[in-house]
Each structure stands twice: as structure tokens, then as C-alpha cells.
Amino acid sequence: MSTMKEKKLPQRRCIGCGETKLKRDLIRVVRDPGGVVSVDPTGKKSGRGAYLCKNPACLKRAHKTRQLARNLDCPIPDDLIETLSEAIAQHE
Numbered sequence: 001m002s003t004m005k006e007k008k009l010p011q012r013r014c015i016g017c018g019e020t021k022l023k024r025d026l027i028r029v030v031r032d033p034g035g036v037v038s039v040d041p042t043g044k045k046s047g048r049g050a051y052l053c054k055n056p057a058c059l060k061r062a063h064k065t066r067q068l069a070r071n072l073d074c075p076i077p078d079d080l081i082e083t084l085s086e087a088i089a090q091h092e
């Protein structure tokens with residue numbers, strides 16, 4: 001019984017509220033090596049990533065405080081914010 005290994009679930013920090021949560025409970029935004037920013041539902045795209053709670057308030061805050069742009073190190077297009085809002089709304 002003592003040999004059973006505990007599986008550690010990956011955790012990431014939400015750039016909106018700053019809380020650390022399970023990676024699967026967050027939405028990943030990624031800037032790919034070509035500089036294109038997109039929502040990454042699989043969490044497996046390569047590139048620079050940022051994580052957000054599935055909470056519209058966190059998205060709003062991350063955008064307003066420019067945390068999103070800062071974390072991805074590039075400007076955030078408005079349509080990405082819309083795409084993110086829609087992705088978050090689907091989880092509510």
C-alpha cells in the first residue's frame with residue numbers, strides 16, 4: 001500500500017487573480033513562435049503561454065492591467081479577447 005505513488009496534477013497561476021489552480025481548470029492562451037496569439041484548448045501548443053481562470057472577471061482584469069500582453073510579450077488583439085470570452089462562457 002505504501003508503494004502507491006501519488007500523481008501530482010499540474011498547477012498554473014491565473015494571470016487575472018493570481019491564484020494557483022489546477023491546469024485543467026484554467027484556459028491557456030499561447031503566442032506561437034510565429035507571433036500569433038490564440039486560445040489553446042488542448043494546452044499543448046508550443047509557444048509562450050499564459051493561464052486564466054474560466055471566469056470573465058479574470059479575463060477582464062488580465063486585459064485591463066495589461067498582464068495578458070505582458071505575459072505573452074505582445075499586443076493582444078480585440079478579437080482574441082472576444083474569443084476568450086466565448087471560450088470562458090462555454091464553461092459556465
Ligand SMILES: [Zn+2]
Pocket residue numbers: 014015016017018019052053055058
Ligand atoms: Zn483567476
